[in-house]
Amino acid sequence: xxxxxxxxxxxxxxxxxxxxxxxxxxxxxxxxxxxxxxxxxxxxxxxxxxxxxxxxxxxxxxxxxxxxxxxxxxxxxxxxxxxxxxxxxxxxxxxxxxxxxxxxxxxxxxxxxxxxxxxxxxxxxxxxxxxxxxxxxxxxxxxxxxxxxxxxxxxxxxxxxxxxxxxxxxxxxxxxxxxxxxxxxxxxxxxxxxxxxxxxxxxxxxxxxxxxxxxxxxxxxxxxxxxxxxxxxxxxxxxxxxxxxxxxxxxxxxxxxxxxxxxxxxxxxxxxxxxxxxxxxxxxxxxxxxxxxxxxxxxxxxxxxxxxxxxxxxxxxxxxxxxxxxxxxxxxxxxxxxxxxxxxxxxxxxxxxxxxxxxxxxxxxxxxxxxxxxxxxxxxxxxxxxxxxxxxxx
Numbered sequence: 001x002x003x004x005x006x007x008x009x010x011x012x013x014x015x016x017x018x019x020x021x022x023x024x025x026x027x028x029x030x031x032x033x034x035x036x037x038x039x040x041x042x043x044x045x046x047x048x049x050x051x052x053x054x055x056x057x058x059x060x061x062x063x064x065x066x067x068x069x070x071x072x073x074x075x076x077x078x079x080x081x082x083x084x085x086x087x088x089x090x091x092x093x094x095x096x097x098x099x100x101x102x103x104x105x106x107x108x109x110x111x112x113x114x115x116x117x118x119x120x121x122x123x124x125x126x127x128x129x130x131x132x133x134x135x136x137x138x139x140x141x142x143x144x145x146x147x148x149x150x151x152x153x154x155x156x157x158x159x160x161x162x163x164x165x166x167x168x169x170x171x172x173x174x175x176x177x178x179x180x181x182x183x184x185x186x187x188x189x190x191x192x193x194x195x196x197x198x199x200x201x202x203x204x205x206x207x208x209x210x211x212x213x214x215x216x217x218x219x220x221x222x223x224x225x226x227x228x229x230x231x232x233x234x235x236x237x238x239x240x241x242x243x244x245x246x247x248x249x250x251x252x253x254x255x256x257x258x259x260x261x262x263x264x265x266x267x268x269x270x271x272x273x274x275x276x277x278x279x280x281x282x283x284x285x286x287x288x289x290x291x292x293x294x295x296x297x298x299x300x301x302x303x304x305x306x307x308x309x310x311x312x313x314x315x316x317x318x319x320x321x322x323x324x325x326x327x328x329x330x331x332x333x334x335x336x337x338x339x340x341x342x343x344x345x346x347x348x349x350x351x352x353x354x355x356x357x358x359x360x361x362x363x364x365x366x367x368x369x370x371x372x373x374x375x376x377x378x379x380x381x382x383x384x385x386x387x388x389x390x391x392x393x394x
Contacts, residue, residue, distance in 0.1 A: 031247050034080040036091045037064040038367040039226050040110055040235070042377045044084050047239050047257045051250045055080070060369045061340055064090060069097045077101040082246050084239060087111040090223035108242035110235040116221035117294050224365065228295035229269040229381060236261055268378050275389040276300040283392045287328065287336040287356070289347055292364035296384075307346055321350065328354040335359030335391045340366065340374075359391030 030053040035041035041056035048054065055076040058064040077083060078101040085091050087109035098107070225231045240258040244251035285303045286293070293304045307321050327333070328350065336356045338344040340363055351358050362384050363374040374380035 031081045032076075032079050033082045033084065033243075034076050035084040036086060036094060037365070038062065039365070039377055039380070040084055040086055042367060043110075043232070043235055043261075044239055044243075046261050047236065047254055048243055049253065049257055051247060051253060052243070058366065060367045060372070060375075062366050064365060067091075067093060069093055073097060074101045077103050081105045082108055082242055084108050084110060084242070086223060086225070088116055088221050088223035088225065106242065106246060108238060110238050111223075111225050111231075112234075112238050114225055114231045114234045116225065117298060118220055119222050119291070119294070222291070222294045224292045225295055226377070227293050227364075227381075228299050229265055229272065230299070231295060232377065232381075233262055233265055236265070264378060268381055272381060272385040275385040276302070278389050279392045283334065285331060285333050286388065286392070287324070287333060287347070287350065288362060288364070289339045289344060290364070292339070293362075307350070321346070325350055325353055328356055337362045337387070337391070339364045340368065357391075360387035362387060 028051070030048075030051055032055070033044060033048065033052045034055045034057060035044045036056075037058040038056055038060050041054060041059075044052070045054050057069070057073050057076070058067045074097060077097055080103065082105055083098065083103060085094055085107065088111050097103075226235065236258055240254050243254045247254075279302075284301065285305065286297075287305045289306060291304065291306045293302075296302065297304045305324055305327065307324055328336075333354070333356055335358070336347050336351050336354075337359050338347050338361050340361060348358065350356070363380045367376065367380055368374040373383045
């Protein structure tokens with residue numbers, strides 16, 4: 001009897017311990033999060049680590065410009081606690097997907113707080129025909145005095161049940177049907193004072209008129225902001241703060257991951273700076289498929305020319321192509337570059353007609369697979385810089 005009583009006491013003590021210390025008996029469940037495309041997804045995974053369960057909607061080698069949501073995407077968005085998006089009207093399909101999925105989590109806009117580059121509509125290459133009224137994510141312009149308030153907002157939804165097949169159909173649309181309603185209630189994700197040594201000077205961008213271009217045929221700004229490593233650090237700040245607010249118990253882990261990642265980004269920036277500096281001044285004009293490298297061009301004093309506009313959904317006109325061929329011949333541009341997400345027959349045609357070589361493949365809007373040369377954001381930026389430097393260097 002004594003041994004049985006001892007056994008019962010031991011069992012009771014074990015149960016009490018498991019109640020007081022749930023972590024000792026139950027593995028912590030990662031929080032479900034969604035990122036819209038592979039480059040952003042890689043950054044989110046680096047910060048979230050084992051504490052998140054990530055679904056990336058547009059995966060490696062995928063083109064977010066022409067993406068059509070699937071039932072699986074609708075299911076993932078419906079279940080997500082946090083939805084990470086690029087913003088600057090890059091994901092024209094996202095608002096419908098969020099509404100149709102009845103998403104009620106937190107939306108984190110990764111470009112919040114950076115200095116966007118305005119694009120010249122005269123050089124739009126007819127891209128505006130493919131985007132109507134994409135002012136959905138520009139409503140997040142307000143920031144507090146610290147400059148790192150998130151452009152977070154809840155995706156609005158009605159009280160009706162939506163199955164995921166219906167949600168995906170509601171979210172899908174063709175290139176001429178981007179008539180979004182932009183009435184989502186926004187909520188700001190507060191940033192604390194953890195280690196925000198990057199991007200503070202870029203924070204408040206109310207003066208750039210993000211609310212003034214509603215109804216524009218195309219977004220007023222170039223959305224490919226990740227092509228600047230300086231901007232990538234702002235992405236990382238926004239991602240970290242979003243995760244820390246949603247999962248405060250692991251905030252210290254997210255900020256530690258951020259600090260480690262920023263060190264790697266700073267080392268990457270030094271490497272890319274050296275490679276870009278090696279390109280001679282008379283060989284700094286670069287021809288690619290679509291206008292995805294404006295932030296890189298601005299930072300390094302490069303000029304990128306492209307037959308397509310900001311979106312791969314646009315088509316280059318015959319006049320645009322003819323003008324580009326003339327410019328390549330007149331300026332003696334020696335190399336053109338293909339992109340992984342585009343149909344590169346046009347670039348090959350331009351190369352054939354001008355005698356320019358194809359200098360290599362660039363990754364613009366998507367990573368490669370894990371085994372490719374651009375399996376992570378850091379790998380992608382280093383690969384692109386090395387490709388340009390090797391082809392254009394003296």
